[in-house]
Each structure stands twice: as structure tokens, then as C-alpha cells.
Amino acid sequence: MAKSWVNSAERIGADLHLELSGSGGRRAALIDALREAVRGGRLAPGTRLPPYRSLAADLGVARNTVADAYAELVAEGWLTARQGSGTLVAERARPLRAQPARHTERGPVTAPPRARAPRHDLRQGTPDASAFPRAAWLASYRRAVQQTPNEVFGPGDPAGRIELREALTEYLARVRGVRTTPDRIVICSGFAHGLRLLFGQGGGGVLRAPLAVEAYGLGFHRALLDTAGVRTVPLPIDEHGACVEELARERAVLLTPAHPFPTGGPLQAERRAAVIDWARARGGVVLEDDYDGEFRYDRKPVGALQGLDPERVILLGSVSKSLSPALRLGWMVLPERYVEGVLAAKGEREAWASVLDQLCLADFVSSGSYDRHVRRMRQRYRSRRDRLVAALAAQAPHIEVTGVAAGLHAVLRLPPGTERSALKAAAWQGVALDGLAAFRHPETDMPVRDGLVVGYATPSEHAYGAALEALCGVLPPGESTEAPTDG
Numbered sequence: 022m023a024k025s026w027v028n029s030a031e032r033i034g035a036d037l038h039l040e041l042s043g044s045g046g047r048r049a050a051l052i053d054a055l056r057e058a059v060r061g062g063r064l065a066p067g068t069r070l071p072p073y074r075s076l077a078a079d080l081g082v083a084r085n086t087v088a089d090a091y092a093e094l095v096a097e098g099w100l101t102a103r104q105g106s107g108t109l110v111a112e113r114a115r116p117l118r119a120q121p122a123r124h125t126e127r128g129p130v131t132a133p134p135r136a137r138a139p140r141h142d143l144r145q146g147t148p149d150a151s152a153f154p155r156a157a158w159l160a161s162y163r164r165a166v167q168q169t170p171n172e173v174f175g176p177g178d179p180a181g182r183i184e185l186r187e188a189l190t191e192y193l194a195r196v197r198g199v200r201t202t203p204d205r206i207v208i209c210s211g212f213a214h215g216l217r218l219l220f221g222q223g224g225g226g227v228l229r230a231p232l233a234v235e236a237y238g239l240g241f242h243r244a245l246l247d248t249a250g251v252r253t254v255p256l257p258i259d260e261h262g263a264c265v266e267e268l269a270r271e272r273a274v275l276l277t278p279a280h281p282f283p284t285g286g287p288l289q290a291e292r293r294a295a296v297i298d299w300a301r302a303r304g305g306v307v308l309e310d311d312y313d314g315e316f317r318y319d320r321k322p323v324g325a326l327q328g329l330d331p332e333r334v335i336l337l338g339s340v341s342k343s344l345s346p347a348l349r350l351g352w353m354v355l356p357e358r359y360v361e362g363v364l365a366a367k368g369e370r371e372a373w374a375s376v377l378d379q380l381c382l383a384d385f386v387s388s389g390s391y392d393r394h395v396r397r398m399r400q401r402y403r404s405r406r407d408r409l410v411a412a413l414a415a416q417a418p419h420i421e422v423t424g425v426a427a428g429l430h431a432v433l434r435l436p437p438g439t440e441r442s443a444l445k446a447a448a449w450q451g452v453a454l455d456g457l458a459a460f461r462h463p464e465t466d467m468p469v470r471d472g473l474v475v476g477y478a479t480p481s482e483h484a485y486g487a488a489l490e491a492l493c494g495v496l497p498p499g500e501s502t503e504a505p506t507d508g
């Protein structure tokens with residue numbers, strides 16, 4: 022098969038001749054030809070590609086063939102697709118050139134090659150970046166900058182802008198059942214910063230170690246606590262959340278009650294009450310990581326634990342899942358007795374969260390844009406999760422999606438002993454994702470679980486179908502899956 026592309030090349034302003042050749046089918050041939058044109062520099066970064074219909078007509082192929090080829094190349098990072106702008110050659114898709122040699126005392130060295138972006142990115146931790154509400158955010162930023170008094174351009178209050186603390190007081194009460202007042206909220210740059218403020222470096226914060234944590238969680242947070250000299254003690258988890266009845270001598274416990282991370286079985290009502298009783302009886306405190314509380318798909322989200330006892334729970338939240346982790350904006354809702362200590366830990370002036378960004382978020386929340394965005398993303402992620410469940414039911418019915426329908430990721434339970442080989446197969450196929458082992462506390466004695474953590478929010482909308490397809494292709498084959506091993 023051989024086919025020339027002439028007309029579309031004129032339309033995009035590039036002198037390009039495409040040969041669709043090879044025996045792998047038209048879709049594969051088109052992908053190869055476009056990839057080659059970008060790689061060789063004949064299609065320069067920023068060049069707009071023709072619409073599906075016209076390229077399909079020029080080449081005499083089906084419109085879907087072109088759409089699939091574009092989607093594949095977007096997933097691989099050669100092209101980018103933006104609503105309203107069509108499909109463009111990605112800015113970073115520079116043609117290969119010889120690496121310039123650097124020189125050291127020992128002679129010339131060549132810079133190591135940069136890691137390639139995965140073809141299919143299903144790593145948890147990132148919202149769909151293509152859905153960032155650029156226009157609404159800019160509108161809020163414009164209003165914030167235009168309407169703000171001059172004093173805002175001076176040093177900031179370490180508690181954070183009052184406009185944002187007021188907006189959050191109203192929003193968190195309405196959406197998460199949080200009971201607080203603006204003077205008990207401290208703005209920070211996200212959950213990780215909140216942890217640093219609470220524990221300080223080398224034990225200098227407002228809370229004391231050891232800290233009980235869920236047996237599965239983010240290694241990054243454990244490492245951060247470790248650096249601060251805070252010993253973490255793992256609590257076993259099961260499908261009802263953390264086994265809080267096992268809390269012993271600790272004075273603080275860190276939980277993800279709405280959607281235990283990453284495993285997903287929400288903290289059962291009895292355990293919610295029990296952990297508050299524990300905190301009251303022992304003079305302890307519960308740190309509530311409310312990282313994705315707004316994203317629950319099966320019914321209304323359970324309220325924050327903080328609402329049960331605002332004097333015994335510190336709630337930490339951020340916009341990292343709802344908007345973007347790049348913003349570095351979060352909040353701490355504190356019992357009164359910790360406010361002064363946290364403010365002292367922050368320092369005399371705001372040194373973490375840009376005051377203008379805070380005012381922008383205040384406007385974004387109080388104008389209703391935040392609600393609208395969360396509602397839109399909730400629908401999108403719900404549909405992504407549904408598609409994941411449906412794809413598994415059709416192609417890998419022996420693999421169970423565990424946890425509640427919520428958040429931006431799901432855990433697939435794998436047959437015992439298959440996690441490593443599934444991760445290897447995924448790496449071979451260019452599918453980036455993590456296994457459950459990466460989240461396991463090194464000191465827990467819970468039975469090992471094999472599973473994959475799938476960040477279904479991470480790909481952009483048009484890349485998701487291909488990512489799902491690739492995921493199903495790397496799952497271990499079904500035969501005898503053992504009974505669930507929760508608990």
C-alpha cells in the first residue's frame with residue numbers, strides 16, 4: 022500500500038509528502054508516517070494538523086483511522102490536542118539532533134538522555150490537566166488583581182488572606198460539613214506543607230510523634246515525616262478503613278477517612294465515632310487528609326470527620342486533586358489550641374502561598390466557579406471509572422475493581438503473586454502505573470495484597486480509551502483468582 026498526501030500538506034502550510042506504506046494496516050501506516058515527519062523535522066513543533074475529515078478524504082481512509090492515529094500520537098507526546106485549536110505538533114517534539122558535548126576535567130561527556138514520557142499515563146496523583154479551567158481561572162485572577170487594594174502587594178499575613186478563609190469557611194461547611202470559623206483556618210501550600218507545619222523539623226512542631234498512619238499511603242508523606250524525625254506506626258486497614266481500635270499509645274493519627282488512600286474502603290461509621298472517642302479519652306488528635314472528598318460517585322459524600330469534633334480533628338485539604346497540584350494551595354482547619362503554634366511555625370510573613378493566587382482562589386470559590394468545575398470533573402471522572410469497570414468486565418472479568426466509587430484512582434485486585442509481572446508487562450507496553458507494594462508501610466505485618474493503582478483521571482479525554490485498552494492488555498490472565506484477602 023502506498024499513498025501520497027499533497028492537498029492537506031498545502032492546507033497546513035508545510036511542504037510535506039506522506040507515504041502510507043507497510044503491511045500493518047492504514048492506521049499503523051499513518052501513525053508511522055506522521056511520527057517520521059515530526060521526528061525528521063518536516064512537521065515543525067506548533068504546526069497545526071488538518072482536521073480528520075479533510076486528511077481522511079485526501080488519503081482515502083476512514084475518518085476514524087485519522088482520529089485514532091492522532092489520539093495515539095497525542096498519547097505518545099508527539100502531538101497535542103486542545104479544544105478550539107485542533108491538533109498541533111507538540112512543542113517538545115523536537116527533531117533528534119546530536120547532543121552537544123559538555124566538557125569536564127576528564128574530557129567530553131554527553132548529557133544522559135531524558136526519560137521518555139510514557140505512552141499511556143495511568144499514574145495516580147494528577148487530575149486531567151487538559152481540563153484545567155483556564156478561562157474561569159483567568160477571569161477570577163483578573164477580578165482579584167483589579168479589585169484588590171494596594172496593601173495586598175505588600176507582605177502577606179501568614180494566616181492567609183481573609184477573603185479566602187471566609188470563602189473556604191462557607192464552602193467547606195456546605196460541601197463537607199466542616200464546622201469552623203475563618204480565624205481557625207491557616208492557608209498553606211498543600212497537604213505536604215501542612216504536615217511540615219504541624220511536625221516541624223526534628224520534632225519542633227505543634228504535634229508530637231509517634232504518629233499512627235494507615236498501613237498503605239504515600240511513601241512521599243512517610244519520607245517527609247521521617248525527615249522531620251517523626252516515627253510512623255502503621256495501622257492495619259480493611260474494607261471498612263483503618264482499624265482504629267488498634268490505636269495504642271500514639272497521641273496523633275493520620276487518616277484519609279472519606280477515601281482511604283489508595284485502597285478505597287471508606288472509614289465505617291462506627292470507626293469514625295471510635296476514633297473521636299479515642300482522641301477525647303487520650304487527649305489525642307486526628308489529622309484528616311481530605312484529599313479528594315468532593316469526588317464521590319455512588320451517593321452523596323460522607324461529611325468530613327472534622328464535623329464530629331472540631332476540637333479533636335485537624336482537617337487538611339488542597340486544590341491538588343480538584344484543580345491542579347501545580348497551584349500549591351491548601352488549607353488547614355485547626356482546633357483553636359493549635360492556631361498560634363501553626364502561625365508561629367509559618368513565620369512573620371506569608372512565605373509559601375502567593376497572596377494573589379489566594380485572592381484568585383477566593384474569587385473562584387465565592388463566584389461559584391469552583392462548584393461548577395468540581396461538578397464537571399465529577400461527571401468526567403465518574404464516567405472514566407465506569408468505563409474502567411466496563412472494560413474489565415468485558416476483557417478481564419477475573420480482575421476486581423476494589424474500593425468505593427470515588428476519587429481519581431482505583432485499585433485493581435490481582436491474583437496473588439502477579440503484581441510484579443503485571444508491572445513489567447505494563448512497562449513493556451508503555452503503560453505507566455504503580456503497584457500496591459509501592460504504597461505499603463515497610464513495618465506493617467498485614468498480609469501482602471497484589472494490586473494495581475490506576476489513575477484514571479490522569480490521561481486527557483481523547484487518550485483515555487487507548488490507555489484503557491493498553492491496560493487490559495497487560496493484566497494477568499484469569500484462571501483461579503483466590504478469595505478476597507481484606508483484613
Ligand SMILES: Cc1ncc(COP(=O)(O)O)c(C=O)c1O
Pocket residue numbers: 146210211212213214239277282310312338339340341342346351
Ligand atoms: C493521599 C494524598 N494526600 C494529599 C494529597 C495532596 O497533597 P498536596 O496538597 O501536598 O499536593 C494527595 C495528592 O494530591 C494525596 O494523594
